[in-house]
Amino acid sequence: MTIIYLRVRLGISGPGTDRENMAEVCIVCEGSGLRIVQENGRQVARSCECLLVRRAARMLERARIPKRYEHCSLDSYESAFRGVNKTLTAAHMRARKFVEGYPIESGGTGLLLTGSIGVGKTHLAVGILQAVIAERGASGLFWDYRELLKEVQNSYNQGVQATEMEILRPICNAEVLVLDELGAAKPSEWVWDTVAQVLNSRYNDRRTTIITTNYANIAPLGVEPGSNGQLRASMREETLGDRIGERMRSRLQEMCLVVEVQGEDFRQKIKRASFA
Numbered sequence: 090m091t092i093i094y095l096r097v098r099l100g101i102s103g104p105g106t107d108r109e110n111m112a113e114v115c116i117v118c119e120g121s122g123l124r125i126v127q128e129n130g131r132q133v134a135r136s137c138e139c140l141l142v143r144r145a146a147r148m149l150e151r152a153r154i155p156k157r158y159e160h161c162s163l164d165s166y167e168s169a170f171r172g173v174n175k176t177l178t179a180a181h182m183r184a185r186k187f188v189e190g191y192p193i194e195s196g197g198t199g200l201l202l203t204g205s206i207g208v209g210k211t212h213l214a215v216g217i218l219q220a221v222i223a224e225r226g227a228s229g230l231f232w233d234y235r236e237l238l239k240e241v242q243n244s245y246n247q248g249v250q251a252t253e254m255e256i257l258r259p260i261c262n263a264e265v266l267v268l269d270e271l272g273a274a275k276p277s278e279w280v281w282d283t284v285a286q287v288l289n290s291r292y293n294d295r296r297t298t299i300i301t302t303n304y305a306n307i308a309p310l311g312v313e314p315g316s317n318g319q320l321r322a323s324m325r326e327e328t329l330g331d332r333i334g335e336r337m338r339s340r341l342q343e344m345c346l347v348v349e350v351q352g353e354d355f356r357q358k359i360k361r362a363s364f365a
Contacts, residue, residue: 197295207354229265272332
């Protein structure tokens, strides 16, 4: 990651938390936060790059990236091994291009990463979030979709001080939001209303949203007639339209560029290798 590169170049060592950074001394500015440079034949003071490193470290701490995914970067994403599915390579390139063009080229447009389980969608999403923070000076948040719904639902408990709006406000206002595993919770009108509130707010404010989902990006397929005149759900996998409603799925097409990621389940592959 860029932040690690800057820390090495500037002589700042350690894990990178803000508290630890305060005790470290940059070899360029010797802790002053300013560096002296020559401009037009005279010496002037300019902000040292170590300030950018420290700011990025603070933003990463506040991004709520789970420890399980802290290691995920675009550099560590595997997309060049033998037999790789072409969509992984294309998605990796799309992610890098997104970071390089942020925020001018994206203009508030995010990414919708779709595909089967275990192909690295979350890895890509977190890698993008870490990169735009470290390389582009952005701020952002990571939220698991199910955890978000649980937090909102818990706010209705009289013993909890946080209100629904207090929970949703920073999510709606985040510069970059990663919403992981959209559609994973059982659909209901309450779920749809919560999704609509978040996505509509971010759409109207042109804020960048990066979404992962295990569901195919197609409309609900409805039901088929069953035996004895009864209706039954068709024997098929559910779609993203089934899980969040067609209106919100359609809204996502305006908010995000759809990137499909397919391939072998990495988690199962690693598990099999560990038993080999």
